[in-house]
Amino acid sequence: MITYIIRRLLYTIPIIFGVLVVTFILFNIVSGDVSDQIAGKAASAETIKEIRAEYGWDKPLFLSWDSQFINHLKNSLTFQFGRSWSDRELIITKIKQGALPSLSLTVPMFIGELVISISLALIVAFLRGTIIDILSVFICVVLMSVPFLSFILFGQYFLAFKWGLFPVYFWPDLPLPQYVALPILIGIVAGLGGNLRFYRTVMLDELRNDYVRTAFAKGLGTGSVLFRHVLKNAMIPIITQVILAIPFLFLGSLLLERFFGIPGLGYLMIDAIAARDFQIINAMTFIGAILFVVFNLITDICYSIVDPRVSFE
Amino acid sequence: MNKTKEKNVPMIKGRSYWADSLRQLRKHKLAMYSLSIIVVYILVVMFIYLASWTKTDVSFLDWNQTVGKGYEKPNKQNVLGTDFLGRSVLRKTIYGARVSLTVAFWASIISMLIGVPLGAAAGYFRGFIDDIVVWIYTTLSSIPYILLILAFALVLRDKTLNLNWLGLDAISLSGISTVYLAIGLTSWVDICRLIRAETMKHKQREYILAALSYGCSNSRIIFRHLLPNVFHLIIISFSLRFVGFIQAEVILSFLGLGEKNSPSWGSMIDAARLDLPKGYWWEMTAATAAIFLISLALNIFGDALRDSLDPKLKVQ
């Protein structure tokens, strides 16, 4: 058991190394240099040289103990991403500050979506083959086909501005639940189609198992089969899905945050793109990947504890 | 397939897998409607390309022509209204199909060209090759997808790809090619994983063992035996992910990373950020409707295709 965990831990090392290589190639080699931008208007070549030295862009890429690559590894692994060059703020501080607003948007959105889509999926699975089932599958596909941006623009215009049901935007001293309500609602509606369809398939897959046939054969009612047996067994794929989705919650939502003024990580990312602030995107990519690897590890270890069939080899 | 043969030969049972699936698919009315919508979109795009290659002037393709005043509401002359320069929104919408479908098409091709050979090789040879491939795709898949695609689009923008070593001219990336490269280079992981798993399964099957015992070469086994047997998976995945690619183009356009010199649905929706507060809703609505229609058709058709090609997955 412990050897399994250790092996599993060792297995993450090449993955993290791989992520670091990818980020290095993307952000240090392909992306190019932004020292002109930092220098501002009317800067001399000397200032630019000074800037390149300050950020270490004048060092060799590889092949030296003080190369950019080694420094990239060192900095990333110690979470020292330095300062954003667009506003000289510590990148890690920015990320820490952005995490909470992002989570307060994505966590309720995620939970709401989960609860609603699983409940609906159960109902639809229960009514499979009927007109309601066909209709709901159709509605799912319809919802999946509308671009997300359209949901946001129409939602903000009608629900918030025209009809005044929600605040239009973030506002100082406005309680958090109020200004995140509309983006959460939009997020749930936009994601409902895909989720409901996914969970319906999970439920129906489960329904085809032998134990369901046995249960029906025993003479159990449909409701009891669905809730007692099917839901319980379908929980495993659902929980896997849930755990693996958690790291992504930290990233927030690019568009929702921007349009509703939620100062989270999604917003930070859009800003970084516009300003070509690669180091922020680099940091976010790395942290996102680390979270993913960690949660993956947790899932695997949980499995190995819960399910004795998982082999330790 | 051939009907006359079917008549002559009394055994109807012997229909091939593909013929059977197609027959099933044809019975699915909704799927057939969807298919015709898709075909119409594809024909439009092919027509646009054809017209531009042959330099034919076709009035409904001339999206850059002024047909009315700026910001005309939908009316008899301009069915979907006009944009800020008085250009027809209808023509822009039609023309926009080009960018979206081209992006989705090339992104699919690129992701397949990377994912399928890697997956097949990893699943077939196992060992070191497998380790490397699995390492690469685990690495990529542990980076959140949206970040990965943004990062690629960001760094690939306005770059010139030096292809001299391949004996080709340098390609300078802009707009459309950046978008499909970014999507393609980041979305091959799923298909690769799928093909790898399927290849591993098939490798144990008798027909492969038989081919091996005949002394077939590895490449022959992979290309002549293995891939045809997993090909339906590629088609299913292709049809289901096409929608995702179209939507990704919208997001990238919104972030200013998309095509800039000709209309695309993404940039039309993007324009709504300026237009909607002024009450000009038609351009965005037209683009949304265009995306909606093709996505709907692709979703329905993709589902039907999956049901008929992969009976195991069929959902009652």
Add this chain to the structure above:
Amino acid sequence: MRYCFCAILLLIAGCRYSANNPDPNDTVLYSAHSAKVRGLDPGDVGDTTSAIVASQMIECLYQYHYLKRPYQVVPCLAESMPAMSGDGLVYTIKIKKGVRFYDDACFKDGKGRELKAGDFVFAWKRIADIKYLSKNWWIFDNKIIGLDEFRQYSKTCKTAADVDYNTPVEGLQTPDDWTLIIKLKGRPWPQIVDLLAHLPTAPMAKEAVDYYGKDIINHPVGTGPYKLKRWHKGSYIEMVKNPTFRDEFYPSEGEPNDIKNGLLADAGKKLPLTNRLVSVLIQENPPLWFLFLQGKIDVSGIPKDNFSEAIDLRQQLTPEMKARNIKLFTFRDPSTYWFGFNMEDEVLGKNLPLRMALSCAVDRDKYIELFTNNRGEPAYGFIPPLMSSYNPDIKNIAQTSYNVQKARKLVKEAEQIYGSKLPTLTLAMPGTDIVFRQEGDFLKRCFKDAGLDVEMDYMDWPTFQNKIKTKSAQMFTLGWIGDIPDVENFLQLFYSKNISPGSNNFNYSNPEFDKIYEKASIMPDSPEREALYRKAEEIVVKDCPAVFLVHGVAFILTHDWAYNVKPHAFAYGTAKYRRVDEAKKAAYSELLRTLK
């Protein structure tokens, strides 16, 4: 399931329009900024948004008179206007006594200390310090005795911490704590007074830099009417009245119309007139506009593309706005926008008819209508109409007004010079979003009408800058907003010694112009200097190194509960003059209800 729906309904119900500020004595001015506040360290501020926010908290030696026009510089932290030596090379500035930095943790016991002349010397040495990487070195470059040597010295230091600020600079002397003497390097510097009203020249307390280190960007320490209360990065910033603010009063004289417009009603009152300032970051147009209409934002610049909702073509407010008692102010901006030509480009550089053709091809009026909603003036030269040296006759001198026939003829001439059909030209655009794309679509069409093929190349701002600095852009869209009323600010853009990577992006070089520039830039303000400036502009315009497109006109939209709003083209720290009538504001939601 049922619970879920209930929860959602409750959520919606809880979100009904909430009432405004309940305490009538607490006056708050809400505004929006549409770009991120990058940092509040005055020495490093390089963008307008940060400058506006920082200027509410940090003061300079001089400031602009709020009401008087033409724009006039008056003392702020200085006791009086500077005393200048006869040769114009030595300035002596007396500083007000008893001015205190506001209370901040960086000072002893957290009590703000008195402002000293040394704080200015420290701040300026800091800008000179190359390790500090300030964007504002251009202000002092090659001006003050010893400061350039200080910059050289800082270059030899290994790290930022090694730079010793006690190293004396001959040209910056403080005989006592309230006297500052500035000695110039043998050349007069008539722009100095304007620049001493420019935020980067603000004093800096050494304690603050020592205490906060690199975090000083988040902790402005100034002497201004407001101090920072909360700053939620990327979201909003809140400032409150500085209790130790010196006695400063609302001006009691202004332009003749000011009395009629109620701008002198508060004359003689102690500033600031509003208790709190809240500025919210809103980068998307739809929410910004919605919030203004809902009365949440008191004063707004109009988001560029919402013009047509706000103002119809006769430059008035729409009935909808009028019903909401919204007021509109327009004012000339010290700005000019253009497409520059790279004069070192093979095709463009030697082909004057081609450059003229490009200029004649652009329908400036249509451009102004489409992209600024008639809120701009067509430009034919670079000096904005707001400046006293503006030449109203420049249109006739330039000969580049919109004329397709003429453009076509010029293209023919250009083809003869070039020797064959002209190649496709490329115009670099400094942004990729929809605003730039619409502009690009329009321009492309203008050029097409004249028979010219021009491709738009959209790129992000850093790439764009890089392209210009390396002279690899053929044409580029850019503009210049004057920091100070002196037009020298514009002229230096064409001076041959400033060629890229300097500020002369056109890589334009004309010895005749250079001679005039060198002469005029060190002259004090006078009719002769104005004549020289005009002459210089004429030379440039005839060489046509750019398509001068439009002079900006800026706007402020306000609700009727915001008072003392008078637009100012150069001053940023004007929030202290504004007053908010909270009762009127509270009544607005009633008004909205009746309008529905």
